[in-house]
Amino acid sequence: MKNFISKILGQKSIARGYVELELSWPEDCETPKPGQFLTIRIQDQPVPLLRRPFALSSFNLDKRSASIVYQVRGKGTRILESLPAGSSLDILSPLGNSFTNPSKEETAILVAGGIGLGPILYFARELDRAGMNTILVFGCRDKTLIPNLPPLKNGSIQYCTDDGSAGFSGSSVAYLESLSLKELSQPRLYACGPTGMLRACHNFALKADLPCETAMEEMMACGVGACMGCVVELEGKEQKYARVCKDGPVFQSRDIKWT
């Protein structure tokens, strides 16, 4: 974990309202793992005040660059979007834990929605590079929200739209339900996205008796585990709450109290 000044190498829109930002990564900062995140101090200004967290969406070891995919949502991301290449960014990273790697025998099914795309994408790329057969399922409202992504070499990407304007017609979980799981070798779920989607993935995993990891999101202040602000409620654990920033963001879906 390090607090460093990075440079924006470039930004490009990858879907309506979604931007991919590439930034430089210092030599002396460790390589982030899929699921981990960074926080950005958007400006040296009291508004917006707090650092904004974003998951890593890729890492390029040779170029020593990383990227995030973010949705333009409020004050902070609007300012972020306006910054030209070459601008400095105050980064704190890598933060949090990461997805558990599947074993050789397992088939990783990666489900993403909305701002959950980044970490899933990074994980998918890493698994793909390692030659694993990976199924990436991305769900969104309509085709304008479908990101422009390079295909996986060893796996497949399935787009789902609620309105059926492209790809599978229906939610990503509806797609999962349409899969013939028996034909896959030891399927294992990983999900990141809106709470509703995560809950549905979890319920699907329960029903289908699959392991499932979800990357969670909560408002953060410190991002390093000190303030106890970013908790999620746990189920069946001695401890009632866990910190997303330090104990997560990735949790076994069965450990989360879904409400």
Next chain:
Amino acid sequence: MKNFISKILGQKSIARGYVELELSWPEDCETPKPGQFLTIRIQDQPVPLLRRPFALSSFNLDKRSASIVYQVRGKGTRILESLPAGSSLDILSPLGNSFTNPSKEETAILVAGGIGLGPILYFARELDRAGMNTILVFGCRDKTLIPNLPPLKNGSIQYCTDDGSAGFSGSSVAYLESLSLKELSQPRLYACGPTGMLRACHNFALKADLPCETAMEEMMACGVGACMGCVVELEGKEQKYARVCKDGPVFQSRDIKWT
């Protein structure tokens, strides 16, 4: 008085730390008079919060443009400086009263220091255009602070530096004291600048028995006379305080309680 959106036509540095900003002036907004000011809402942001007041430093009726001269001082002016030509500015103007025109027989001596340059410059240009003999005295610390100004056609500009690095060596009031006032036809003083300079001008005017107007400056909130925030203390008046934004900014120096 009108609240309008103007465009920045250009900005240029005229001395170390001083910028001249030219902005567009709508058809339906009255022509400002020398001494009057505008307020700018620097950004649609809570920091900086309040509008910033600046005196008009010129007005071009044909082009319908106005300008201000400002010192880069704090949060607001630093942001202002960074805005490129073409940017929108939220302007409230014209505000306040103006300098009293001298009669044909009078010789206007205009004394400026620091951020007091703008209103004095506007007044000098108007008097010059009207063919009046005007003496503009500008005092500053050293030659790097001397603004790059076009000469007056009918009058003269005298620069004074505290360190003697250019022009008259000494303060603007020391320069006034060096003048042979008897050779001038009915000299009359007008001053704008730091409080110390204004007080010195006032004392000089008292001693030399000259009329003297000073343009005052105080922290402002409303700028339109409603909040009673921007007062100066009066001397020998029934009313104890007067509002700089509405009753001023120009006052007879003898009406001000100089402390």
Next chain:
Amino acid sequence: MDLSIKIRNKILPNPVGVASGTFGYGEEYAPLTDLSALGAIYTKAVTVEPRPGNPLPRLVETTAGMINSIGLANVGTKRFLSEKIPFLNTLSCPVILNVAGSLEEDYAEVIRRVDDQEAIWGYEVNISCPNVKKGGLAFGTDPHQVERLTSSLRQLTEKPLIMKLTPNVTDITAIAKAAEQGGADALACINTVMGMSVDIHKKKPSIPAVTGGLSGPAIKPVGIAAVYRVSKAVSIPVIGLGGIMNGDDAVEYLLSGASAIQIGTANFVDPDTSSKVLAGIKAYMEGSGFSKISDFHGYF
């Protein structure tokens, strides 16, 4: 869509008023916003005798806020009647007189002398100004005095009586209940928060009175908490203010229990804020299927 709010026997046409001390007596803002569209003008405080106000400087900006130390500078009741009433008579929007004083009798005297004026819709009693040494603040922090003052003013007028509360107390609900008990028709929360700023170059307080009243977006959370707690504690209407800059801010106050709101510091930033806030409230009501102001209430 019915935007009106009833207070005592009278109606405010819409929930967006402009706050005392930030809008003078309306005249200065006439060229900058449509006064007739305002839900109410709360005037600058009026006291029996003229007051010059506090020494200068009276203002300082803080992060997302400002501190003022005006000190109830005003022309006094006599000149208010001769100089301000004629213009106020020309206005179609409700004019609510902000009344201040040092002693109970001062408040009473102002109301006695102006109560027959048609132009005055009602009173907002300032028992919460942090900028006068003896006076205002003492009343506003003691429930017994608040109840006594309220009930004695109650006997002087049939017009709506709004008590304006200070947030600088341990329990604002106790003050609110006392005012209700005393016969107030509504409560306004909040006046400014006690604050201070230091000029580190001059090594002295930014304003000579040392502490002053903090206002602006910085205090919005304080105002919302006050309005929420007060509106749960009393059954008369609560008028919310403190840091409202836009329609969303106003909606936060309305959902928290306010029946109307006031725009203060934001007038300095954008003199036309009130009309934008009203438009924002209307748009929100439309989006939420609300047809009247009370539809905001009861969600939590």
Next chain:
Amino acid sequence: MDLSIKIRNKILPNPVGVASGTFGYGEEYAPLTDLSALGAIYTKAVTVEPRPGNPLPRLVETTAGMINSIGLANVGTKRFLSEKIPFLNTLSCPVILNVAGSLEEDYAEVIRRVDDQEAIWGYEVNISCPNVKKGGLAFGTDPHQVERLTSSLRQLTEKPLIMKLTPNVTDITAIAKAAEQGGADALACINTVMGMSVDIHKKKPSIPAVTGGLSGPAIKPVGIAAVYRVSKAVSIPVIGLGGIMNGDDAVEYLLSGASAIQIGTANFVDPDTSSKVLAGIKAYMEGSGFSKISDFHGYF
């Protein structure tokens, strides 16, 4: 230049500490700032029993501030001793334990059980947390209770005892005097300001506890006013906090009467704020010809 401050029989090496609840027990920040350079670490509150804390979400950002509703989530005294003390023992900077509880006896019990720990330099007694329903707040708003609690804790320890005050009271100087009377060695002002925020899309409060504690630059003027008034009212050292983001902010507090300061919310924004603030204080002292912290005092 002598930056040290004496409290009771002990010395803080410099005036810049990190505030309770914003820095955990130090460990998380070890990779991000030089812990040994800190004037003090004020730990997250410790209670007798472990506390899970409040329901989520616990945070919301407001204009130039944030509201928290952590609810004193902590591992309790037993696990504090086994899990946190070993790391704290490795630190060279003073560690001040922030103690919280619901009843007088709770505070006493924590101190009794930890007082023999070398790692603990002294105590900051949190009688001002707005985020626990029964408990903290009650003490902090009543001078009699504050005096009683202070004097009963005073009997339990020879280590410095700092009472941390809430700004949410009518007269903070009355509470300050009561703490001094009870035997406090220093006072810390301020804890968070009561605030609230509403999620207008969900039509409910942003945090389930409805009101929470406002911190950050928005409240700096409130903290400075409190420190100024308290330091005039008592003769023990005052430790100032609330919204300090940089050296200039700290200097405002020191000039207003603080002998030391704490960095709270700013740690979230820049984990290395404390070292920058210390450098800023030093630069200011140099520019002003100050050779010790008390040179800041007495200007007004």
